Amino acid sequence: MKSDTTKIEHLLPGPECPPKTKSFFEKHRSLLVFGIVGTVLFGITLLSSYNENVISIQPANAPETRVNQSCITKRVVGYYSGSNEVNTEQLKKLTHVIFAYVLLDRNETLKFESETAEKRLWEMIKKAREVNKDLKVMVSIGGWGNRDQSRRYYEFTTDEVMRRNLLHAIYALAKEFEIDGVDIFQILIDSNESQSYLEFVQALRKKFNNLRKETFITLSVSHFEDIREDRYLWKGLMKEIEFMNVHTYDYFNTKWKSYVGPTAPIHGGNRENVDSTIKYITCETGSPQKLNLVVPFYGLYWTNVSLPYSDGNFVWATPERYRQNWHLYESDLEKQRVRFRHLNELLKQWPGAEYHFHNESKSSYYWIQESETFLTIEDEKSLREKVKYQNQMNIGGIGIMSIEDDDDEITLLNVLAGDERQCLTDKDYEVKYDCNQKF
Numbered sequence: 408m409k410s411d412t413t414k415i416e417h418l419l420p421g422p423e424c425p426p427k428t429k430s431f432f433e434k435h436r437s438l439l440v441f442g443i444v445g446t447v448l449f450g451i452t453l454l455s456s457y458n459e460n461v462i463s464i465q466p467a468n469a470p471e472t473r474v475n476q477s478c479i480t481k482r483v484v485g486y487y488s489g490s491n492e493v494n495t496e497q498l499k500k501l502t503h504v505i506f507a508y509v510l511l512d513r514n515e516t517l518k519f520e521s522e523t524a525e526k527r528l529w530e531m532i533k534k535a536r537e538v539n540k541d542l543k544v545m546v547s548i549g550g551w552g553n554r555d556q557s558r559r560y561y562e563f564t565t566d567e568v569m570r571r572n573l574l575h576a577i578y579a580l581a582k583e584f585e586i587d588g589v590d591i592f593q594i595l596i597d598s599n600e601s602q603s604y605l606e607f608v609q610a611l612r613k614k615f616n617n618l619r620k621e622t623f624i625t626l627s628v629s630h631f632e633d634i635r636e637d638r639y640l641w642k643g644l645m646k647e648i649e650f651m652n653v654h655t656y657d658y659f660n661t662k663w664k665s666y667v668g669p670t671a672p673i674h675g676g677n678r679e680n681v682d683s684t685i686k687y688i689t690c691e692t693g694s695p696q697k698l699n700l701v702v703p704f705y706g707l708y709w710t711n712v713s714l715p716y717s718d719g720n721f722v723w724a725t726p727e728r729y730r731q732n733w734h735l736y737e738s739d740l741e742k743q744r745v746r747f748r749h750l751n752e753l754l755k756q757w758p759g760a761e762y763h764f765h766n767e768s769k770s771s772y773y774w775i776q777e778s779e780t781f782l783t784i785e786d787e788k789s790l791r792e793k794v795k796y797q798n799q800m801n802i803g804g805i806g807i808m809s810i811e812d813d814d815d816e817i818t819l820l821n822v823l824a825g826d827e828r829q830c831l832t833d834k835d836y837e838v839k840y841d842c843n844q845k846f
Contacts, residue, residue: 482804489527549592672768701806706784
């Protein structure tokens with residue numbers, strides 16, 4: 408069912424939110440209007456409209472995430488889409504929770520997807536503050552799987568007036584919700600956008616210095632091979648942000664590419680994998696401690712897949728090789744997506760499903776010979792391998808897309824937030840990859 412979109416102009420009062428007297432954009436309309444008039448007038452109005460004490464916030468070279476008194480732990484970052492009520496037990500185990508998403512809009516600058524989404528954000532903030540005082544609460548702006556949002560970012564970052572409006576809107580959003588950080592979720596920038604994107608992030612960092620509450624910036628990037636086309640000014644960006652979320656999943660998402668294989672292979676295959684993606688960005692930035700390896704709590708499956716079952720490398724098959732018998736299930740990505748919380752229910756319908764673990768890629772999968780169905784999904788075993796890789800390669804954190812896809816027992820989160828998590832030390836800034844070796 409398609410949900411109505413709504414402006415951020417009627418903030419729903421939460422238990423900790425004062426009674427609504429003015430809408431969000433009514434209270435902050437001067438920011439949007441004066442952004443169009445000009446920089447000088449905006450500056451004057453900003454001083455009168457927001458009597459803030461300027462706080463100089465130097466971007467941290469290392470994560471500042473504390474979940475206990477004995478050490479600074481590696482981050483566990485959970486995206487929360489608001490599809491279900493937030494689970495307080497999950498909030499207790501996370502270091503950062505990110506509401507996904509607030510959308511970009513050419514006419515309204517920022518908007519929620521629905522009134523329900525706005526309500527979920529208020530609920531998430533309230534519960535987070537109640538159950539985990541160390542938990543950092545964030546909002547992600549943009550969106551994954553929505554290329555329209557990337558186009559919107561291009562418009563907002565390359566046009567001076569639109570960029571000023573977006574900066575004002577994000578500033579007002581951060582102040583109103585009193586969040587700890589903002590995640591810029593532009594999954595892939597254009598090749599001619601490198602400088603304007605960096606300047607936008609720099610301007611937002613500078614603007615956040617005017618908030619009473621320290622507010623940081625994070626960036627989300629994809630695993631797409633296009634990131635290697637010199638699109639990002641990596642080192643410049645790293646100076647402005649707290650960390651970077653690298654979305655290392657859907658390597659075989661056939662909505663874009665016709666391959667059958669594991670959703671997040673660490674190694675193996677003749678294409679991209681988690682190791683090649685993280686290695687490239689680490690070598691470009693020199694900052695493994697500022698990267699988060701983001702994993703999915705959902706899986707994908709295909710039917711009528713003719714694969715050489717006896718071949719240990721069959722998870723790397725291409726439809727060109729098996730064109731006669733291979734096709735995407737109903738040609739619809741959503742129809743083949745399986746949330747981990749629904750896995751057992753699905754397997755009851757597949758009595759012939761055989762579980763396997765592909766050792767090269769460190770991936771779990773199910774195969775049904777009779778219906779030629781292939782399902783790839785993260786589980787406890789594959790996620791332990793991700794944590795092991797994270798620790799071995801000094802990656803500063805691990806991320807989740809998304810936390811409500813876990814089961815009620817939070818089985819997967821318990822793996823990521825369990826005893827295998829390590830404290831950050833000075834050695835965690837060391838690059839473990841051979842950056843002279845071809846990627």
